[in-house]
Amino acid sequence: MSQTKLSPPDKAMRRFLFVQFAVLGAFAGVMMATNAIIPKSQLLWQRWLFAAGPISLLLLWAWEFFRVICAQDEMMQTIQLRTVAIASCLVLLGASLWGIPERLLGAPQLPTFLLLPLFAVVYGITWAVTGGRR
């Protein structure tokens, strides 16, 4: 029997990891470019056009994330949904905790567009800790 052929859930996970790396890498690049270009652009439609890039990438990431959860088997879905819950709580807690010194002590503002990439990072760490990579 072939030793290299992957089951559909394994293929879906491998594909997602590749897509996630590419999409979040592209998101970081596009955000930097957009931040540099948008202030120079005077027209509103041009600003929207530039903003559409990172928005599309985040929506693509969300779609791919939804797809990989649907493609998993029963055990992996359970682990993934538990991981989503834990990672969401941690990100929300972190953002709220950051918000207190931000509002009361003048700490630097946490850009909200970073919440999803932050979630992706926290999700990855939580996934490893909760046993998703065993």
Add this chain to the structure above:
Amino acid sequence: MKNILRALREERDWTQADLALQLNVSRQTINALEAGRYDPSLPLAFKIARLFGRRIEDVFTDVA
């Protein structure tokens, strides 16, 4: 629940990935099943038993 999944798989000289492919689950799930860290749903348990031509109670044993 205990099971003899690893023994059945090794009898056939299958890897965990081979078995995962046939059951349409991830290799991690096979690993967790064999280690006794995960108890399968009834449909998956039936699928496993059918694949090896055994009854469910031959493959899985309740230890409680």
